[in-house]
Amino acid sequence: MKKMSALFSSVLLSSTFLLPLSASADQSNGKSDPSITSSNRVVERIVAHMTDKEKIGQLVMPSTHDNTSKMPDDTTRQLIQHYKAGSVIVYGARDARTTAKYNNQLQKWASKTRLKLPLLVSADLEFGTKQHVTDATPFPRQMGIGATRETKTAEDVAKITALEAKATGFNWNYSPVADVNTNPANPVIGVRSFGEKTNLVSEMTAAQIKGYQKKGVVATAKHFPGHGDTSVDSHLGLAAVTYDRHTLETVHLPPFNAAIDAGVDSIMTAHVIINAIDKELPATLSKKVLTGLLRKEMGFKGLIVTDAMSMHAIAKEWGAGQAAVMAVNAGADIVMATGNLDEQLETYDALFHALKSGQLSENRVNESVKRVLALKIKYKLFSDRYDDPEEAVNVVNKPSHKETAAEVARKSITVVKNEKILPFNPAEKKNTLVTGPIIYGSTNFINNIASIVDEKSAGNVMSYTTSTDSKDTEIQQAVQLAKQADQIIVPTFSPSELPAGQAKLVKELQKTGKPLVAVALGLPYDIKQYQEVGAYVATYAVERWGSPVPTSWKAAVDVIFGTQPGGKLPVSIEGLYPYGTGLTY
Structure with missing residues (x-):
């Protein structure tokens, strides 16, 4: 795909931050991966030259704001250029050409900051890039993919979604949903889950992660440590699950272990109290969950991003500023600031003042900044941050993509x-x-x-x-x-x-x-x-x-009207139809 060349800051070039990632090393003698070693050096040099404000900016992901033309407005420019946002989440629906232009504009604003660090541009693309790009390919929901029972199908869907996402300027997708939907009345997960069986969810989660990341888009397993057994929508209130530690470890955590084994680069937190770990705080704000369970026990070394902090489960209980500080102290690397502008600025200010006052340690902040920068280097955003809007139209409208989606749907x-x-x-x-x-x-x-x-x-x-x-x-x-x-x-x-x-x-x-x-x-x-x-x-x-x-x-x-169906129930219908039911003609 044709790309416009990225701009680099003179600071980065003169300081030789962007070392070649192909430095020689003899891996056969047990030495570390040379690309990782070089990347770490780059990250250390960037962090050493960052101000506190620039560091905090890398930890905050604001949602963008639009003008009447559905393009990012001056408020968004200020969030990127004045508050140094290192990532954004994009909502709304635009065609491929407009989306690529939209995301290019965000990257251009970022290129005019002191360090010219590229943005991580994210979106929820659970059923394909179509979720936010009107002419892109819509795939079946994850429960439909689970109904196919085909991990190759799951991976193929992720690959096509990633190709279309990357062509339109998205480099980070909040998918797959790794929640095991064990509660049929779950008001928020439902068909977003692959199903009710842990093994099925684990296999499909791993397959999609490989598909997304093979094609250059960061995958995200969500919502850690599991949102599948809740009866409260965390957008509306604070949910708690009361199952014991054994149930957590045997039912809900395995898909996240599978995600980690598959090399997932980010995991999103759940605004849910997990009684078996922490009876007081939701996972998003709990050090026991994020640092104790996810980092130390499960060994996850990637990036932890919070779910939207404007959701009532968090916003009504703690407020944007306090919750942001609690989340980072708990172990989160990026705080998703999706509220109104005042709440977004409150998030920045609270984190900045917490760093200055010592409520947030410099080491804790630096850990997260390094993870964010390492991810940007891994996905080559310093040299490949822009997209060609005309090529984006061609990619999302490939007939082969639509044909694959239709076949997956039939199988589901x-x-x-x-x-x-x-x-x-x-x-x-x-x-x-x-x-x-x-x-x-x-x-x-x-x-x-x-x-x-x-x-x-x-x-x-x-x-x-x-x-x-x-x-x-x-x-x-x-x-x-x-x-x-x-x-x-x-x-x-x-x-x-x-x-x-x-x-x-x-x-x-x-x-x-x-x-x-x-x-x-x-x-x-x-x-x-x-x-x-x-x-x-x-x-x-x-x-x-x-x-x-x-x-x-x-x-x-x-x-x-006669086409052969292919799906098998990925859930049981209690008392009527068991898991795996699926008739044919």
């Missing part, structure tokens, strides 16, 4: 139940009713599925969207429409518990006697609330924020 779709209902025949001119709920205020989900059915089927298609918790009057209307239909598709959605109205909608339509298939768009547990349904398909396509993954529900429609 799980036919859980089928009492001679499926497949529907696309060649028959049968009328199909597609009816289901508004999802997070949007009718696009049901309408889009209906459009895909219309393309697939020779017959006519009717579409009707109900409230999220379908009302009796809406159910009656759906039943009336069903009289004109020959077959019915009912998507349902639950981020945790299925609304009673959706279950009633399925049950009442089932009574019409028309061939009916229910399609779980979110968690695969919906069938517990309408067990009498004749056919049931799980897609794992939508998480608790309602982020759409049309690749998955398009694959579900293909399966409904």
Whole structure:
């Protein structure tokens, strides 16, 4: 890929900070890796020339702020140039060309600081770069990838995501989710997890880490030491898990051990109290968890980044400044400052004053700064920080990427139940009713599925969207429409518990006697609330924020109309369907 050359500071050049990383050394005689040795020398020389303000800047990751053109605004420039931010997290949705320009602008501002240190530019790209780049490739959610049971598939998805991320200027991805989703009612992890079995999650986590990092993007195992058994969304409140140390070590920690063994370069903390380790503080703020467990017991030497510190689990209890100091003292290397500008500046100021006052030791700060700089050198950001916006468009729109995503989606779709209902025949001119709920205020989900059915089927298609918790009057209307239909598709959605109205909608339509298939768009547990349904398909396509993954529900429609499904349940549906259930035609 064509890159614009990076700018180096005269200070760096004159001080020979950037030594060649190919210095000779005889590894056969047991000497250290020459590239690591040279990198360490570079890092030591940079740190020796840094001011306290520059050091603190490397420990803070602000979220960026945008102008009306969806480009970074002057506030963001000040965070980078005045407060010396060493990394950023980018939100929002832009096309590939705009995203590359956006991230180039961030790097250009960083290049005009005294040391011209490049930025780590991060984002949550859990289901592909599509999560923040509108024309990029959307892949199935991690639970869907878990349903394929193929570690090669997991790695391939990560490789393509990394290629598209790197082309658009992202060098750090907050993925994979290494949480084992042992609580079916978990309100925040759910389909973001590979599944409920520790071995499956461990294998898939390791595979994705290798995929991301082979293609030049930092991978992140999250949320340490496990967010899969919580019943509280840490965006909204402080969760605590009460299981014992044995459960922690045998169920929730193995995926993180697998991540470390796979060479993961960063691990993200969970805003969750782990009673077995520290009954007082969430993992993000706990030295027992971050330094005692992760560093000393598990031997992790990479970079520890906090989850977003604006989440209520932290912000409401401790506030941005105090929490930032506590997190770094606990062992975190980068504090993710995602609140408003005042909270971001409070984070900088609190860390700076803590260093000056001795509340944060110089050694503790230097440890983290060195890890951050070493990561930037490892990923060649000093010489390769910019991206060509036109080339970015080409990379994210490669037909082969879209084809891979479609195939992975097909392999993920799980036919859980089928009492001679499926497949529907696309060649028959049968009328199909597609009816289901508004999802997070949007009718696009049901309408889009209906459009895909219309393309697939020779017959006519009717579409009707109900409230999220379908009302009796809406159910009656759906039943009336069903009289004109020959077959019915009912998507349902639950981020945790299925609304009673959706279950009633399925049950009442089932009574019409028309061939009916229910399609779980979110968690695969919906069938517990309408067990009498004749056919049931799980897609794992939508998480608790309602982020759409049309690749998955398009694959579900293909399966409904005869394409061979490939998925096996990566979770059990208690009392009904065991882990591994997956029917074929």
